[in-house]
Amino acid sequence: MDENQLNVKVADKLTTDRVFGRMTQYSLEEFYPDYLEQRKIFEHPKGLNVIYGTGAAILAPEPDILIYCDLARWKIQLRYRAGMSNWHRHNEQEDALRKFKGGYFLDWRWADQLKKQLLPKMDFYLDTNIKKKPRMIAGIDLLHGLAEVITGPYRTVPYFDESVWGGCWMKKNFKLSDSKPNYGWAFDGVPEENSLYLRYGTVRIEVPATNLLLVAPQKVLGVKVYARFGAEFPLRFDYLDTVKGGNLSLQVHPLTEYIKAKYGMGYTQDESYYILKATPKSAVYLGVKDDVNKEALSSDLKAAEEGKLQFAAEKYVNKFPAKQGDHFLIPAGTIHCGGSETVILEISATPYIFTFKMWDWGRVGLDKKPRPIHLKEGLDNLQWQRDTKWVKENLINHVIPISLQQNEVIERTGLAESFEFIETWRHRIKTAGKFENHGSVNMLNMVVGEKAVVKSPHGSFADFEIHFGETFIVPAMIEEYLIEKETDKEEIIVLQAFVK
CATH class of the missing domain: 2.60.120.10 (Jelly Rolls)
Known part of the structure; x- marks a missing residue:
């Protein structure tokens, strides 16, 4: 299938939105419409034949030697930023957010479907995370390594990244590189994107943490969690650092019925903010104020989106002081925002990209483009009854x-x-x-x-x-x-x- 045919086939999943698509149910075989005919070419090969690339095992399902080449999702994202395209699409110049959308909703899903089939029968595993320095081990050794990981506690490989809101606490306290001006967020406990280090003698390889769920989901998750979520890790921890920086965006996460109907997700992004470090200026915006005027709030947000005014968040949204050890609960549909001068340990369900930004303080992204605002979606999901009184009684330090x-x-x-x-x-x-x-x-x-x-x-x-x-x-x-x-x-x- 050529690129144009692929784009037509996935148009309803990829959508025109810059950030959000719909979760695909396609498998890679569907993009090789003549694969059964193509297989006949290799049924009686002459001499040495090497088939490589995404989906090679579809054309040769019983090879003499099978090598699986793998890459961590964070490294994929870095390569998107550097100009790499999505699979089978020449979109090198497209912005990184759209590429990430293509990976999240499409490429990674059908690739993992095939990977699950291939890991148990691969002969060799090739770690391609370092360009021009691949590292290969026997496939059986990888499986033994993954089995060893889950016999005890383990850590994933964290990654730290620059943000528009800034943040300098992690840089100092986690002894991070000076190569970036700030580190505003970190994924440390997001198996969907983090990786694992495995060492074999002097050789260290890096593998996606999701590989554990492809080979032993019930042992990792437990019977009840696997029955509910399948081979998906439903929990995540990450850091948000706004020390000497600005506020996070004012946002809402979709309700379960909304995310299921519109994006094909089985559950939504409920979350919470645990305050790891605070200053006298630390605060969390959470819930609308009592007797808020819905029409005025909506109108001002729309005017702010059009650049006509600066949205007065504190006029409509509660701003609560935050101190170390406070825990703010944020069920989907609750308007919220982390304030400046704070380090937040964010604890949430895994569908982590489904954030409807409603106001971002007039900022542009690190790519100098306006950050995506999804005001209609946010207003469609905002739970107006979660006002000052309700939030105090239900969402703050409910210990x-x-x-x-x-x-x-x-x-x-x-x-x-x-x-x-x-x-x-x-x-x-x-x-x-x-x-x-x-x-x-x-x-x-x-x-x-x-x-x-x-x-x-x-x-x-x-x-x-x-x-x-x-x-x-x-x-x-x-x-x-x-x-x-x-x-x-x-x-x-x-x-x-x-x-x-």
């Missing part, structure tokens, strides 16, 4: 004590009980804390403390060292574990998230 012991205090901090499937528990540990997985994969972050060790009470996995601010994952096959403090400070605090 419930779970257990009070001499060495450990456990509190439930969220998320919104009637709306969100994620549960978060805060463990205040003086010496050692006991953890249960609640029948779900766990995602955790040590939000206070310097160093601790995750241990198995039965010796089933090696001790796993964690440090301040590091997100780590405990697979569901580990039903219980301990976290022991390794420093002399009074306590450490670990935030635990799981599917309830």
Whole structure:
């Protein structure tokens, strides 16, 4: 199928929107309409034949040697920015947001469908993350490595990136490179895009973290989570740093019925802001003000989108002071925005691109183009009844004590009980804390403390060292574990998230 035919076929999925498409159900075979005829060419080959490229195994499903070439999604995005096109499309000059849309809604989906079939029978695995320096291992060794990862806690490879709102706290405290003026956000605990490092002797390879879910989804996620979400990791942690920067965008996430009907997603982006670091100026915008005038708010947002005025956010939206340890819950449909001078640990469901920006303080993106605004979609999903009184009663520091012991205090901090499937528990540990997985994969972050060790009470996995601010994952096959403090400070605090 040529490029024009492909574009016609996927037009309803790709859409004309700069950011959002519809999740595809296509498989790669559908883009090789004559693949059955093409296969006949290789049924009785003469001499050495090498078939390479995306979908090569469709043309030769039983090769003598199968090599799978792989690339982490973050590296794909960097290559989009540098001019790489989407698969089978000559769109090198298209802006990176549109390329990412093509990858997210189309390319990565049908590629992973095929990858799931090929990983168990590949002969060799080729890591292509470093240009002109590929690294290859035996396919069986990759599978053994992935199986070893999920016998204990593990971390994904984080990545940090520049943002329009700025942010300098992570740069200093995580000792990041000076190559960028700021690091406003980080994915540290987003298996959909993060990768894993695996070492074989002196060779270190990098593989997409999603490979774990392609080969052992139930062991990673747990039976109940897999039954509900399939082979998708439903939790994510990321950082938003606005210290010495500006506000995040004022935004809304789509309701479940909306995201399903319009974008083909099975669940939506419920989330929360856990305040990792704060200053006296820190704040979170959350919910509309009591008795807000809907028509005036909508009219002013439309005028701001047209450049006729600067939207007066504090006239219509609550602005609450934020301090370290506060937890703001943000079910889909709630208007919100992180303020400046704050470091946020964002805990949310995985559909992370579905943000309807309604006001972005008149900024342009790092590419010097206007940042996408989706005002109609935002207003269609905004829940007007979530006003000042409701937000205070339901979404701010909704802390419930779970257990009070001499060495450990456990509190439930969220998320919104009637709306969100994620549960978060805060463990205040003086010496050692006991953890249960609640029948779900766990995602955790040590939000206070310097160093601790995750241990198995039965010796089933090696001790796993964690440090301040590091997100780590405990697979569901580990039903219980301990976290022991390794420093002399009074306590450490670990935030635990799981599917309830």
